[in-house]
Amino acid sequence: xxxxxxASRVVVTGxxxxxxxxxxxxxxxxxxxxxxxxxxxxxxxxxxDGLPSHLAAELPPGALAALxxxxxxxxxSRVSQMTLAACRLAVDDANLGxxxxxxxxxxxxxxDLRSTEEFAAGYLRRGAGGLSxxxxxxxxxxxxxxxxxxxxxxxxxxxxxxxxRVAGELAVGRGAALIAGGRATAVLAxxxxxxxPLMFAVLARLAAISPRGGGEEGCRPFDRDASxxxxxxxxxxxxxxxxxxxxxxxxxxLGEIRGAAWRSGARAAAIPPALEAAGLAPGDIGWxxxxxxxxxxxxxxxxxxxxxxxxxxGPATTxxxxxxxxxxxxxxxxxxxxxxxxxxxxxxxxxxxRRPRPAARExxxxxxxxxxxxxxxxxxxxxRGGDDVALIVAPMGDAA
Amino acid sequence: MTRVVVTGxxxxxxFGAGVKAFWxxxxxxxxxxxxxxLIETEGFRARIAAAVPAAAVDRLAASRRRSRADxxxxxxxxxxxxxxxxxxxxxxxxxLVVGAVGGGMLEAEAWYWARARGHxxxxxxxxxxxxxxxxxxxxxxxxxxxxxxxxxxxxACSSGAAALxxxxxxxxxxxxxxxxxxxxxxITRVCYMGFNALRLLDPEPCRPFDRDRRxxxxxxxxxxxxxxxxxxxxxxxxxxYAELAGHAMTTDAxxxxxxxxxxSGMIAAIxxxxxxxxxxxxxVDYANAHGTGTPQNDRIEAxxxxxxxxxxxxLVSSNKSQIGHTMAAAxxxxxxxxxxxxxxxxxxxxxxxxxxxxxxxxxxxxxxxRAAPVHAAISNxxxxxxxxxxxxxxx
Numbered sequence: 037x038x039x040x041x042x043a044s045r046v047v048v049t050g051x052x053x054x055x056x057x058x059x060x061x062x063x064x065x066x067x068x069x070x071x072x073x074x075x076x077x078x079x080x081x082x083x084x085d086g087l088p089s090h091l092a093a094e095l096p097p098g099a100l101a102a103l104x105x106x107x108x109x110x111x112x113s114r115v116s117q118m119t120l121a122a123c124r125l126a127v128d129d130a131n132l133g134x135x136x137x138x139x140x141x142x143x144x145x146x147x148d149l150r151s152t153e154e155f156a157a158g159y160l161r162r163g164a165g166g167l168s169x170x171x172x173x174x175x176x177x178x179x180x181x182x183x184x185x186x187x188x189x190x191x192x193x194x195x196x197x198x199x200x201r202v203a204g205e206l207a208v209g210r211g212a213a214l215i216a217g218g219r220a221t222a223v224l225a226x227x228x229x230x231x232x233p234l235m236f237a238v239l240a241r242l243a244a245i246s247p248r249g250g251g252e253e254g255c256r257p258f259d260r261d262a263s264x265x266x267x268x269x270x271x272x273x274x275x276x277x278x279x280x281x282x283x284x285x286x287x288x289x290l291g292e293i294r295g296a297a298w299r300s301g302a303r304a305a306a307i308p309p310a311l312e313a314a315g316l317a318p319g320d321i322g323w324x325x326x327x328x329x330x331x332x333x334x335x336x337x338x339x340x341x342x343x344x345x346x347x348x349x350g351p352a353t354t355x356x357x358x359x360x361x362x363x364x365x366x367x368x369x370x371x372x373x374x375x376x377x378x379x380x381x382x383x384x385x386x387x388x389x390r391r392p393r394p395a396a397r398e399x400x401x402x403x404x405x406x407x408x409x410x411x412x413x414x415x416x417x418x419x420r421g422g423d424d425v426a427l428i429v430a431p432m433g434d435a436a
Numbered sequence: 437m438t439r440v441v442v443t444g445x446x447x448x449x450x451f452g453a454g455v456k457a458f459w460x461x462x463x464x465x466x467x468x469x470x471x472x473x474l475i476e477t478e479g480f481r482a483r484i485a486a487a488v489p490a491a492a493v494d495r496l497a498a499s500r501r502r503s504r505a506d507x508x509x510x511x512x513x514x515x516x517x518x519x520x521x522x523x524x525x526x527x528x529x530x531x532l533v534v535g536a537v538g539g540g541m542l543e544a545e546a547w548y549w550a551r552a553r554g555h556x557x558x559x560x561x562x563x564x565x566x567x568x569x570x571x572x573x574x575x576x577x578x579x580x581x582x583x584x585x586x587x588x589x590x591x592a593c594s595s596g597a598a599a600l601x602x603x604x605x606x607x608x609x610x611x612x613x614x615x616x617x618x619x620x621x622x623i624t625r626v627c628y629m630g631f632n633a634l635r636l637l638d639p640e641p642c643r644p645f646d647r648d649r650r651x652x653x654x655x656x657x658x659x660x661x662x663x664x665x666x667x668x669x670x671x672x673x674x675x676x677y678a679e680l681a682g683h684a685m686t687t688d689a690x691x692x693x694x695x696x697x698x699x700s701g702m703i704a705a706i707x708x709x710x711x712x713x714x715x716x717x718x719x720v721d722y723a724n725a726h727g728t729g730t731p732q733n734d735r736i737e738a739x740x741x742x743x744x745x746x747x748x749x750x751l752v753s754s755n756k757s758q759i760g761h762t763m764a765a766a767x768x769x770x771x772x773x774x775x776x777x778x779x780x781x782x783x784x785x786x787x788x789x790x791x792x793x794x795x796x797x798x799x800x801x802x803x804x805x806r807a808a809p810v811h812a813a814i815s816n817x818x819x820x821x822x823x824x825x826x827x828x829x830x831x
Binding site (some may be wrong): 140145146147152153155156157159160163164167168169172173175176177178179181182183185186188189190191192193194195196197198199200206210213214216217219238242297298299300301303304309421422423 | 479480528532536537545548549552553564565568569570573574577578581582583584585586587588589590591592598602605606608609611625626627629630631632633634635685686687688689690691692693701704819820821822823
């Protein structure tokens, strides 16, 4: 196949994080990852009595109220508020003024499920007269993108991508590809999901989340005692710009997305094409933010994908799932964290890791913060049998 | 720049399964809108829709783990792949981009309704396993052995067109040599109730561009196109239907459900697609309109078309007059119809159109299809949230 078209280098100029563990711009990342904090705790927003699961990484109460205007809080659903808040934080962090030509890519797994349920419940309670016309648009997953584009005055494309487990990584990858291909100069890309009582109850009863019918509840990637993922909620968005556009406005660049690729199917392998796009070899990668979240089969699939490229003793691999819970914002959080690691040479380990699975022993980064090479690393999202997404993140100057 | 061509078509429409049934329905000016029996309609203003006929649904491959929408999507994508004559090895590197909204909502609703009425299991089981829009891509990708980039795009009523635009991006950037792309949706209780609650549904079959139009009619179906780089299509000796010469996506950022009254987002999408296709407005013969039949959409879309193309000359018609608004599938089905218009030299009619709105300064091909040579055509799709997509096809 012919070479990829690369019209422009892609830099990250802003970060906006709304999560259980922290809220803010790029400056919030280092301190929270150095601290080893986790937002995983007993669910407080709704009762979990009678369910097998009780843990999640929730946004702190009141976190959103500080980030959106009261009028927006009245008008927008909670997940749209998260999206808008994270987008605004990212735009402020990037000091980006005019968004009229910018594009928006929102990754989500569950969309606005809470509004969908409320809309249907209105009918079931009161018949056709119980339906809220204002709530109906929220039943479509593009509602967060639509609400945010309106609030931000953004007139480029506004795209919502839906995927299991990797929607955030996919959104960032597509955003990077838009810029690399010369189709855009500025893209807001990231992911969002919220915890809703219905979603939590269904996942708990289907044994899709920890403790999956046995064992101790908790998020333990790569651990022999792993008992399933723990859900989180929040939104993380990045401002991606072409290097020329960022330089022209004197923007600070936090890092560069050197390569992005996504593939699908049982033998999906996105890392090799991402490395090729970055012009790097496996040995150039110093660390990995993976998507392991404590589902043994998913984690094993992620490890296989990594080992096929890097061998048995690959780069130190971590996961932010125990920090902020599994949600589509986490993929973009990982890219934001990767820009920090690429600059600082610091990788937060997996605080919950006690008894690594044999296959992970050589690579899984245990508790504490690890020294890793300053330089390029990998953000890797995997959904077993489905998608494999690879993003190569490097510090500025490395590629020069 | 990489040229992107169409080498395969597949459809499941209110005219039945297959591209042949779809085109025969369009070319014979039939209207597939009928009383809606798929879901309860008691107490609602509009009780009609364009559903895929039960006999056709029964013949689609079934599985307990596949929703009605999955079955539509898989049948249409499989037809497109077979039409394009792709080998297993070629499919392994092929991208898949699915435009979707409802996912397996119809089945999940059945569970939720039953639970709310006191009968039904607590966990939802299979109904919820297939509820997400991305479930279609999992089914299609796995069944057809597609191993390239896989994406599900949710852009309300422009989802299918967005999928085609995004697939073209993948090919143009070199991320994949070819892609299967399109849209799929079914009628669901939520969408039926929602459009009713917004009073956007016409109690009678919709009449796009008519002075007396009163709203849209919902429909369902799926359509997929095989898009391919021109070089790859030529290299394997594929039959080329048409070229997807340009595409553009814009956002109104105006209102969640109403289009910008100035149509500026629509105009930007149409101009963007023409620019990318290096087409002058004068070179375009036909617009396959979004044409929903709502008073607002048709007036604003006509104004946007007039701003770009001038009044009069352009032929404009709406497939929705025949198959309803198939929502996330609309962009795919209407792209397929646009490609067939180019290859067949027949412009589908706007049926049910008796007195054209004086604010629509175009020949809307009323009631009877028109034989006309069409060298270049656009297909418009606009969704809630002001998410606009225009695709430009050439022969």
